[in-house]
Amino acid sequence: MNIHDSLQNPETDNRLSELTLLYQFSNTMLSTIRLNKLMHLILTAITAPSSNLFERTILFLRNEKSNVLQGMLAVTRQLSEGLQIVGGHDALESRWDISDELISRQRSAEFCLQVRLTRIEIDSACPLIRHIVSERSFCHSEDILCQKCPTCHFMKPLCSGPFAAVPLIAHETTIGMVVVDNPDSGLNITCDNLHFLQLFANQAGMAIENSMLYNRIKDAHLNLKDARERLLHGERLAAIGEMAANLAHELKNPLITIGGFAGRLLKSLPDETREHQYADTIVSEVSRLEKMLAEILAFSRKPTICFCVCDLEGIIQECLASCAATFEDHNIKITFSSKAQPWKVSGDAHQLKQVFLNLILNACDAMPDGGKLLLTLERTSLGKEMIVATVEDTGGGIPEHMFQQIFNPFFTTKHHGTGLGLAIANRIILNHFGSIEAHNSGQGAVFKITLPLAK
Ligand SMILES: Nc1ncnc2c1ncn2[C@@H]1O[C@H](COP(=O)(O)OP(=O)(O)OP(=O)(O)O)[C@@H](O)[C@H]1O
Ligand SMILES: [Mg+2]
Structure with a gap:
């Protein structure tokens, strides 16, 4: 054929x-x-x-x-x-x-x-x-x-x-x-x-x-790139942190001296005079700087945690009580919703209080003309039992482009801020094997903290 x-x-x-x-x-x-x-x-x-x-x-x-x-x-x-x-x-x-x-x-x-x-x-x-x-x-x-x-x-x-x-x-x-x-x-x-x-x-x-397989390799490559960037970023932050800690340490002593003399001056000057007013401003600004330096030094120190079982609801109640005057001054209405369960976490009560105080004070700063502050506690199981705490305000939220930066040390948009509040909160929560995230809701910012429930 x-x-x-x-x-x-x-x-x-x-x-x-x-x-x-x-x-x-x-x-x-x-x-x-x-x-x-x-x-x-x-x-x-x-x-x-x-x-x-x-x-x-x-x-x-x-x-x-x-x-x-x-x-x-x-x-x-x-x-x-x-x-x-x-x-x-x-x-x-x-x-x-x-x-x-x-x-x-x-x-x-x-x-x-x-x-x-x-x-x-x-x-x-x-x-x-x-x-x-x-x-x-x-x-x-x-x-x-x-x-x-x-x-x-x-x-x-x-x-x-x-x-x-x-x-x-x-x-x-x-x-x-x-x-x-x-x-x-x-x-x-x-x-x-x-x-x-x-x-x-x-x-x-x-x-x-x-x-x-190609998609998996591509994802792995992206993850690797991301990890490398985070590592570099971490190294840069560590260098900045060390420099800031040294600087803070050097500034602390002269500042104490200035504050001390300004205080004496204030006492010796008659009230209602211009000089008294100047000295008063020096004293209050020095004390603000001292607070700032103390925060920087605390941040740069290696944190130690005294783990014990503590009640998250009690911690939040204490924070709310200590901010009561601020809420009144700013005309802020508080809602705290937690089902009557024991909210036990294993951790350092003092440090956890610092976390919630930072979040609450940020919310107050975001609502200078009043608003609503909503705190909630819920249980969730993501493989293991977790507690989810949210702090939500009606202060207009965080601009989208800032979400990447807000947890970075020294990032602030405030005139008098150090930009350490969220960086400290983040570090404390990570040390407690939890996580902290931020997003915007309809009217403001929402911070969500997830912590493992104590056994
Ligand atoms: N609830 C919020 N609403 C809007 N913006 C927020 C809120 N919380 C934080 N931010 C933004 O994140 C930035 C960083 O917050 P962070 O608490 O770390 O520092 P800070 O409040 O500026 O200063 P510090 O807490 O050290 O006094 C703030 O300057 C602000 O721009
Ligand atoms: Mg703050």
Whole structure:
């Protein structure tokens, strides 16, 4: 048989078009590393009128940790008509492509949304699915395994007629499953098409696995970059902190002398005189500076914590009591909501009080013309039992671009602030194995502190 004869032979024609399809498919798999686009391309190629294989296809990916098959995407023939051939006329060079617009139309189709809500727990799934995952071989709705199954919680709601499913395999593991059917014509799935689908699926499995690995490497790279930046930032802060501590130490003694003499001067000057007023200003400014230096020195010292079981509700009540005059002066209304539970945490009561005082005073600063301060205590379990305390104000909130900086030492927007309040609070909470976060609510800032509940 010469080449001309072979091209006239329908069986050879068939093989040739199958090979062309496989070539185009493998070129397409190599054209992108974007997982989302890859999934759309795979399903669109399988359902495209030009491939003439199946009318609808569904993709599931397996979460190995939870052993669940998660519905990712479904594409019907109507929505695969936009598949384009690009990259040359030669079948060996050409590949498929789809537009972003088609991707978003496929993603928002009703059937696709239904599929994306489907989760199949493999251990309790039907025998057919368990077989596909464990034996790594395709199955058919005509199979005895499926026919004998008394109930079908998953396949029947999605595919009413005959269907078939093939595993997606990478490195000898089932990483997902592709389901195909012909809902418009109701046609049976032929063995030839199914074998062909398995060839597709083998390549698709590797391409999907590569894309997921690429994404994981990209994430790890970003995390590493982030960690490096934080390390550098930490080193810079440590250097600034050391310099500030030295400076504070040097300034402390002369300041005490200035304060002492200014105090004596104040006592010796008659009231109501201009000089008395000047001396008074010196005394109060010196005491403000002394307070600031004390804070800087406290921050630069290595903290020691005396751990004992303390009651967070009591700590907050004490803070509120010591700020009562400020609330009255600023016309601030307080609401403290805590269900009557013991809120026991293991920590240093004095330091925890400092945290809440800093947050409450910041809230008061943010509401000079009055407002509302809401404090809450709640329980949550994030793996282990935690207490979540929130301090929320109505002071207008924190500008978005500042969130990155507010916990940095010496960051302040206040005329008289040292910018150490939140840095100290953050450090104390971290030393108590907790976390502190800030965000804006409708009317102001919310600080959320999470601490482990004492056993
Ligand atoms: N509740 C809040 N509402 C709006 N902005 C806030 C609030 N809390 C903190 N901030 C912002 O975060 C900055 C840093 O706060 P932080 O408590 O660390 O320092 P400070 O209050 O400026 O000075 P210090 O507490 O040392 O006297 C503040 O200057 C302010 O801009
Ligand atoms: Mg403050």
